Amino acid sequence: MSKCEQCIVRKFNSLKELTKDELIRITACKSSKNIKKGDVIFKEGDHLNGIFCIKDGVCKVSKMSDNGRNQIINLIQKGNILGERSLISDQTSNLTAIALSDMSVCFIPKEEIIRDLENNPNFTLDLLKTMANSLKNADNLVVGMAQKSVKQRLADTLLLLQKKFSTNSKGAINIQLSREDIANIIGTATESAIRLLSELKKKKIIGFVGKDITILDDKELEKIAQGF
């Protein structure tokens, strides 16, 4: 089993604040998991007995609305931590996490994290900062959802995805999302998302082949995001 104290991934999240001793203790009790594309990592109502540290891959975090439609709240990638919210507030998860690619993750049991939270102020404070940032993002998302048109939100989302996942060697945004996923991120019907994507392609603002999407005209996309 790989050792946490030698793991590069932890440098990108709050686990970087743990001491060497704490990391050694966690190495002893963590478990590594390989998750296949499409697998459910946890779902709404599940009781999480720990957190996941993402070593590789991407997953979507979503929630079902009363209407029976799915809303993707967040995309989690390499270096991120997953499940800390439920753990901290000691509640069942109100979100569902599903792998968008094959993933490699470490599962750290709840008791270990709680112990570190109680004993290592640097760790807790870093987690607090991370969560404050998540909250800011969520607030901004609320405003966007409430006030922007679907077209604006699509533009926003494409720009954000490119920023977050960068581009591959061919210039395409480096994440594989179905049309339905895209629709569920911007909060609209799949057909609407498809229609708007086609429109953007026709205007040469983006290009796409299958799930590979390329932004051709950043400036124009930003204009659209701000409402022409």
Added chain:
Amino acid sequence: MSKCEQCIVRKFNSLKELTKDELIRITACKSSKNIKKGDVIFKEGDHLNGIFCIKDGVCKVSKMSDNGRNQIINLIQKGNILGERSLISDQTSNLTAIALSDMSVCFIPKEEIIRDLENNPNFTLDLLKTMANSLKNADNLVVGMAQKSVKQRLADTLLLLQKKFSTNSKGAINIQLSREDIANIIGTATESAIRLLSELKKKKIIGFVGKDITILDDKELEKIAQGF
């Protein structure tokens, strides 16, 4: 000046975790403020040099969208803390806070809070739990905004307001909101909110006189919130 260690209000927020000594220190450096209805407490872009502990009154926390429209993100009342997010992530505020009633608040300087965050793990952990809860609420709000109709959101909001602010002696929801405020909470045009309120009144599901709104039929309102 009133003393923090004798203040009842702090029992309702993370400040309850501070030790007696810490409270005495804060008493010495805090300042009390009386804020009038309509006053701006802070606005987007302001640098907050501390947090506010609400002793009495209510305020709205909102954000301007690119479209120039206002979205109310949260309502803060007696016992709550305001401004902790910006302080923790050490950024300018991306939200605006405006008093909805005359208010009485205490302002605690940033350095004092930071010191306590670094030295009192119970305080930090409690704040972390509070923020985890805020994040959960924000996530739910995102889903609601993205997936629910304006009518559903209005029903949701009315139920939530009653739950959060309770009712006065006449059975009306105990908060004074303009029609515009209500519209800005549910994320719609003022006229739309007014129209739907009228509709609900006609159906005897709610009643209102001026800004006093009374829920007459909880069950029916819940049905509407879930999409009939």
Added chain:
DNA sequence: CGATTGCTTGACCCCCATCAATCCTCGTGG
């Protein structure tokens, strides 16, 4: 090589944003 799943486009129509006109309410000054 069917068959299931995802993608795309068309048609329809309802919800809701917007503009406009009127009414109401309340604070202010004469």
Added chain:
DNA sequence: CCACGAGGATTGATGGGGGTCAAGCAATCG
């Protein structure tokens, strides 16, 4: 005490955005 003005509340009319249903098309998989 009343007149008056300003801002909020209400109702009507209108048009477009986007949700939904439906039907073809492409692609992926056993």
